[in-house]
Amino acid sequence: MSLPVPTADSRAVVTGASSGIGTALATELAERGYSLILVARRTELLTALAERLTSSHGVQVEVRAVDLSDPVAREKLAGELAEREISVLCNNAGVATFGPVAQLDAGFERDLVQLNAVAVHDLTLAVLPGMLARRSGAILVTGSAAGNLPVPNNATYAATKAFANTFTESLRHELKGTGVHVTLLAPGPVRTETPDPAEASIVDKVLPDSVWVTSESVAKESIDALARNKMRVVPGIVGKVMSVAGGYAPRALSAPVIGTLYRKLGEGEG
Structure with missing residues (x-):
């Protein structure tokens, strides 16, 4: 098994x-x-990345500055993708909030649901018919270890990632034998850069360096897993522990412990 072969017309x-x-x-x-x-x-960041990737690897890179939490903007993008030859879809966009949901901004929490869950659904449904017709394609969805169990003080995020996790693994079984690969990425803490001690977030302070994984290692592990059509990839020790806890630990016991940790994260971010 492998990923679709890149062509001049196809896009990831x-x-x-x-x-x-x-x-x-x-x-x-x-x-x-x-x-x-x-x-x-963020157009400027996408444009800079596009220029860097084109220069370094000689590939064509298109930029779409779209707020995926906006249903109208998302519908336009989905319509375009439905008409294109999409060989790989990485549904990765997502955000998190911390604290009691009743104390958070209701509008932002609704946008979070649109981004983390509805956008995953919409874009997958947009590209899937073409992949099935070609009998070739690959879909990676960034869920989360947090989607495996209740997470008080992170409720909306955990719920949206529960949707992403379950949708992805369910879809994978539906597509068996079609030539379309589907893999769930369910990471724990991922560090994109070494934090300045003076500016480190509460998450950086609470979790030791040894439990973090890098975004580069996560990306390689994920694309390798997608090529093998692996159901789930869980980088990092924290993600693996949360996955096991979600499957075996009694929720009446795990929820209060996890909720206490995430309450501290919320207090630190406030």
């Missing part, structure tokens, strides 16, 4: 491409010869 799509895992996924795919469509809100 990466959402949330302007930073972190998204940038690393785009770079990994460009290194493997894929021309790209990069999606995120």
